[in-house]
Amino acid sequence: MARRQPASRQRTVITPEGVALPFVLATRGARAAALLLDLAMIGTAMVVTTMTLLWIAGGVGIGGHEVDVGAPKARAVQALVVIWIIAMFLFRNAWFLFFELGPRGATPGKRILGIRIAARGTERLTTEAVIARNIVRDIELFMPAVFIGGAFAAGSDVDLAGWAAAIWFLLFALFPFFNRDALRCGDVIAGTWVVEASRVRLGEALSVSVPEAQQAFRFTPAELAVYGEFELQTLERVLRDGRGPALGDVADAISRKIGRPFPADAERAFLEAYYLQLRGHLEQGLRLGRRKADKYAA
């Protein structure tokens, strides 16, 4: 049974077929964790690539120091360096792009955290949107490193660059806290958001496991009119994953409320019978256009 999500994170999207689909926005924490995972993976991939290229270079028989101009070996080194620069560029820029364009719409880090990207509103997620949000990521994330690196290279004030980088980074890292949908700048530009990609397993249909004929209990309409949909769904949850004391407590509560005792060790049969008949009762009302939200509703 899915946990109830706070209303502030629930969003509804109307599909082109006109059906409202509920979405739950990913928490900022989950997104940050996914990002860290991705960065760790990218870092590992970069290191592995670098090591592999170094190993190949070593295999060809070239150290870093002796470079004979124009010799085939020097050309080989050049080729390797070019491959390295391109590989680093691709890791940095294409990692997110490649995975988010896939059918899961999630990088490995997001997949682990169970979140994915989606288009805001009713529009479909487009390739352009994914590209846009990831181009902007480059600025949000990697610019501070460029600041500091640039200051080192130019030999200017590294402290100052460090502060500038920190402010820059904070500006973008805090951006998601200042809007309702937890959008980062890239999401704003691309028209996307990040939602939970929850997976639920489908349980048995409850009325199959207990055919009506075998129900030992028959409840009167007056006894069924006590509860509403909210209680019904709570009862469903208890029946689906609760056993032992929870069942007994709930059965006692219902039995007291409707004033009908049940035999010992028959909590489950009692609850199942009550659940099915209550559901039948409420669903009949539903078909006639009468909803009873909970026990307080008229």
Added chain:
Amino acid sequence: MSEPAATLLGRLGGWFSPAASAAIAAAEDAALRSDRFRLEREGEWKRLEAIVERIERGRLRGISDEDLLALPALYRTAVSSLAVARETSLDAETLAWLEGLTRRAWFIVYGPRAGLGDWLLRFFGGGWGASVRALGSDLLIALALMVAGTVAGWLLVASDPDWYYALMPGGMTDARVPGASRAVLMGTLFGQQNQTGLGIFAAALFSNNAQVSILAFALGFAFGLPSALLLIHNTTMLGALLWLYHGQGLTIEIIGWLSVHGTTELYAILLAGASGLHIGRAMAFPGEASVLDAASAAGRRTAQVMVGVVLMLIVAGLLEGFARQLINNTAGRLIVGTFMLVFWTGYFFIWRGNAKTETRV
């Protein structure tokens, strides 16, 4: 009750395996009407789930053609089942599961239509040019800013040569400083064809230039102002450099030296800056739409341009690393540069690709 079940069997019997007919037999046993509704359709839902699962795993090849063709229909079945179930069923778990399934199928049915490969095909076949044209007047604004930057750079350095050091980044002021002799300046323009490491040079230049233009683009969300500043700042350097070589009568030579890759590179920076301005203007003057909608519409339009910019910068990097050092005379360099300029302009503004891509952008 047996009659509807019989027609149901007739309807679904051809579709499903014995397992499905077992489910239908179970449906007859179910006490609640909403559970019967569910059990009758569960076969189709499960089939949809299996297809979705496979697509999500990236095993497109393992999916039969019938399944792929059935996907949209199954998706619509699930959507309408959901709509009906919401009005008739109080089985929270089934509803939640059905919502989850519909959501996952929705992502696939209405997901990114093209993979990276297909998208690139459409992109080169006219999508790129169309997205550049869509920038409209922002291109002219960016061009005006770049010209202004160049002129400003020239005038600043002409009025006080000390500006030169302020404008040029550290690495560039090796031999190219105010007061350098004509011979030294000539040396920086010609006679480097024996230089090694051209490939590395090109790759590094590309990486650097790509970051600059991505910056010009991404800063657009601050209402385009940083994009404009970046355009001006980068072209003042150009102006200063032109002034320096002009002083020694090397104007044509420096233009040739720059034009080999410069026409491509400056074009790319122009497009990146125009994209940034486009987003900035969309946010500052969203018109009828909300600011967020206007920004995202502009962002998606310009993302295509930015992919193109990165590609142009690869070309520019190659030209800068190889062609400029290998072609050692001004006429040849000018020809290459002009050719690239004409090529890009023609590709963006004259060649329209096929009409289909045109309507999509």
